[in-house]
Amino acid sequence: MIASVVMIAVASVALWMGGFAFWLLAVVVSLFMMAEWSDLQKVSAKTKRLAQFALSVPLATMAPAWLVLETRDFFTLGLVAGAAFFVVIVTRLPQLALGVLYCALPVMALIVLRRQEWGLLFAFWTMALVWSTDIGAFFAGRTIGGPKLAPRLSPNKTWAGLVGGMVAATALALALHAGEGLPLRFVLATPLLAALAQAGDLYESWLKRVAGVKDSGNTLPGHGGVLDRIDGLVPVAPIAALLVLLP
Numbered sequence: 001m002i003a004s005v006v007m008i009a010v011a012s013v014a015l016w017m018g019g020f021a022f023w024l025l026a027v028v029v030s031l032f033m034m035a036e037w038s039d040l041q042k043v044s045a046k047t048k049r050l051a052q053f054a055l056s057v058p059l060a061t062m063a064p065a066w067l068v069l070e071t072r073d074f075f076t077l078g079l080v081a082g083a084a085f086f087v088v089i090v091t092r093l094p095q096l097a098l099g100v101l102y103c104a105l106p107v108m109a110l111i112v113l114r115r116q117e118w119g120l121l122f123a124f125w126t127m128a129l130v131w132s133t134d135i136g137a138f139f140a141g142r143t144i145g146g147p148k149l150a151p152r153l154s155p156n157k158t159w160a161g162l163v164g165g166m167v168a169a170t171a172l173a174l175a176l177h178a179g180e181g182l183p184l185r186f187v188l189a190t191p192l193l194a195a196l197a198q199a200g201d202l203y204e205s206w207l208k209r210v211a212g213v214k215d216s217g218n219t220l221p222g223h224g225g226v227l228d229r230i231d232g233l234v235p236v237a238p239i240a241a242l243l244v245l246l247p
Helices: 002-017 019-040 045-060 072-091 094-114 119-144 159-180 184-211 226-230 233-245
Strands: 148-150 154-158
Touching: 002 019, 002 119, 019 045, 019 094, 019 184, 019 226, 045 072, 045 094, 072 094, 094 119, 094 233, 119 154, 119 159, 119 184, 119 233, 148 159, 148 184, 154 159, 154 184, 159 184, 184 233
Parallel strands: none
Antiparallel strands: 148 154
16 A cells, blocks of 8 residues: 555656656556566566567657647657567467557556646546556455456455446546536546456456466565556546547
8 A cells, every 4th residue: 555655656756746756657568568568477587578668758858848740649659669660570369569559548548638738637647547557446346345356357346336436436526527627527437447457457467377476577676666556547548548649
């Protein structure tokens, strides 16, 4: 719990600062994610570094100091696809190439969100709905209990926890709507995004089960890896970015 609080605090400060600080934190997190994904695939240290290098190229083009072009994000998205293609051609490991997409897309989405006119609000809503989902699911699951959500993947998750997480995330979105003017369509989308966050958590549990490990890594001693902490954000951030960018 302490590690989660510290990570939320660091992420919130970087989010508020925006610009280079937020980009740098996002890049560091993404590279740690790629390292842990590579370890789950049980590849060599050399192959892991190659995957991280391939990932770093598109991430570099998201830097605030880069030329501001309207087509920059499409260019970066193309580089992400190119990086994944490069990895699968060189290593012949499709799962490792999938990791490039897994680690790049949510980071790219958050950076794009933060750059919008109301970027601080949109990016905070995206991140905080995942945090509130986790918190609501934890307390509802502990308090109510009941049938398990996916006992073979995550024995501690319950249907009550899923509902509790969705309620907590929606309450947060309503508060942001009332206090900060978060558009109503984002409030209405929040319960579905909260459920998607829980699905992301279950997917990462499946990855660890396949790899035969308890945690994705030991980046946070006693609390697992970076993937363990932000697995719910991986599917949520790209969808949230689409909701913001689409008219």
